[in-house]
Amino acid sequence: xxxALSGYRERAAPEAMGEAARAESRxxxxxxxxxxxxxxxxxxxxxxxxxxxxxxxxxxxxxNLLEAVSLLGAGQGLRGRPYEELARKDGPGGWAMxxxxxxxxxxxxxxxxxxxxxxxEATGRNVRIAGKDQSAGALAxxxxxxxxxxxxxxxxxxxxxxxxxxxxxxMLAIDPKMSGPRGRYDRAMRQRNRLFQMRExxxxxxxxxxxxxxxAGVAIAAARLDAIARLSALIQATRExxxxxxxxxxxxxxxxxxxxxxxxxxxxEVEDDYVSLLSEARERDRLAGRALAGPHLSDLIVVHGxxxxxxxDCSSGEQKAxxxxxxxxxxxxxxxxxxxxxxxxxxxxxAHLDHARREALFGEILDLKAQAWMTGTDRxxxxxxxxxxxxxxxxxxxxxx
Ligand SMILES: Nc1ncnc2c1ncn2[C@@H]1O[C@H](COP(=O)(O)OP(=O)(O)OP(=O)(O)O)[C@@H](O)[C@H]1O
Ligand SMILES: [Mg+2]
Numbered sequence: 001x002x003x004a005l006s007g008y009r010e011r012a013a014p015e016a017m018g019e020a021a022r023a024e025s026r027x028x029x030x031x032x033x034x035x036x037x038x039x040x041x042x043x044x045x046x047x048x049x050x051x052x053x054x055x056x057x058x059x060x061x062x063x064n065l066l067e068a069v070s071l072l073g074a075g076q077g078l079r080g081r082p083y084e085e086l087a088r089k090d091g092p093g094g095w096a097m098x099x100x101x102x103x104x105x106x107x108x109x110x111x112x113x114x115x116x117x118x119x120x121e122a123t124g125r126n127v128r129i130a131g132k133d134q135s136a137g138a139l140a141x142x143x144x145x146x147x148x149x150x151x152x153x154x155x156x157x158x159x160x161x162x163x164x165x166x167x168x169x170x171m172l173a174i175d176p177k178m179s180g181p182r183g184r185y186d187r188a189m190r191q192r193n194r195l196f197q198m199r200e201x202x203x204x205x206x207x208x209x210x211x212x213x214x215x216a217g218v219a220i221a222a223a224r225l226d227a228i229a230r231l232s233a234l235i236q237a238t239r240e241x242x243x244x245x246x247x248x249x250x251x252x253x254x255x256x257x258x259x260x261x262x263x264x265x266x267x268x269e270v271e272d273d274y275v276s277l278l279s280e281a282r283e284r285d286r287l288a289g290r291a292l293a294g295p296h297l298s299d300l301i302v303v304h305g306x307x308x309x310x311x312x313d314c315s316s317g318e319q320k321a322x323x324x325x326x327x328x329x330x331x332x333x334x335x336x337x338x339x340x341x342x343x344x345x346x347x348x349x350x351a352h353l354d355h356a357r358r359e360a361l362f363g364e365i366l367d368l369k370a371q372a373w374m375t376g377t378d379r380x381x382x383x384x385x386x387x388x389x390x391x392x393x394x395x396x397x398x399x400x401x
């Protein structure tokens with residue numbers, strides 16, 4: 001087994017892996033057991049590596065199940081909700097989940113839960129990997145995920161914070177170690193904001209925090225640029241290889257003080273400049289109560305390639321196809337870097353696509369060799385995939401064949 005905590009960058013370069021070896025690596029959930037998770041009192045499923053289709057009426061627990069699967073990866077799950085909300089109402093409080101996963105590091109038992117027995121922190125979840133207590137961040141080395149959920153319909157028109165989250169999930173998928181700088185930046189910025197509120201703090205206290213913000217902030221901006229460059233290169237290569245496809249290609253750019261500076265100057269200079277900027281902006285930031293420049297305000301700019309128009313100006317159907325294309329490209333990128341396609345969670349996606357796009361989506365998922373989890377209310381939607389997928393009926397907190 002490879003060192004469990006190695007990041008992708010320490011692994012064999014993708015070019016060094018044979019195509020055959022790469023094709024053999026699969027990531028998939030084999031067993032899933034839920035206890036008091038949302039509307040599931042107790043539920044279990046046994047699965048193979050093929051795509052999973054969840055069929056059930058509205059309100060039966062399809063999205064909840066996808067949310068549970070998303071918690072096998074690092075982060076707070078696909079709804080990003082507080083962990084206490086995931087505990088079944090009318091249950092004992094707290095929830096638990098156990099899974100056997102064919103992971104990037106071989107078969108592994110993953111357990112995660114919240115608030116049941118001896119939770120160490122009030123807000124974090126417990127994570128056990130192969131019998132050892134770990135941080136949720138360690139899951140990134142075993143399970144990678146991408147998802148499209150209805151809440152992302154407004155990604156291109158809504159607030160920049162949503163696009164930033166999307167961008168940073170991409171960054172973390174490429175380099176899980178970036179969770180370190182992200183945490184450091186947020187903590188230093190929050191402490192600086194608190195000093196403003198308390199109307200105190202010596203100049204050296206501010207300077208120390210601003211140096212931490214600059215060090216971590218420049219690392220974040222550089223990793224974001226790297227992520228966008230890699231994804232753009234993959235999108236370009238796919239276009240050249242396949243020609244125009246059912247999902248329009250995206251042209252990506254980053255808007256942000258540090259990201260822009262890094263495209264023109266070396267990182268050390270950008271870091272020094274940002275320290276000076278923060279120091280000079282102290283009075284202005286004090287009045288605002290927060291830092292008015294930095295990577296916490298950056299935005300991901302997405303252009304609909306074939307139309308050469310901002311994604312936000314496109315029709316809702318065009319935006320959905322663009323988003324799906326972007327997420328599928330991200331899944332291919334993760335496969336190139338890690339050797340296995342991520343779990344692909346697609347909530348209420350298939351039913352909203354026209355026939356040609358739906359068939360193209362199924363083809364893409366089979367080609368990726370991803371254990372995709374798709375939801376729908378109607379079996380007919382998935383008829384052409386039925387022989388190559390595992391179809392599960394979800395009915396009021398029960399998962400059946
Ligand atoms: N903590 C909880 N405890 C108990 N039930 C919950 C909890 N959180 C959500 N639910 C309920 O779980 C049910 C299933 O929700 P879910 O979002 O999974 O439905 P769905 O099958 O995806 O439906 P739709 O097709 O409408 O999207 C809902 O009735 C919801 O109110
Ligand atoms: Mg749902």
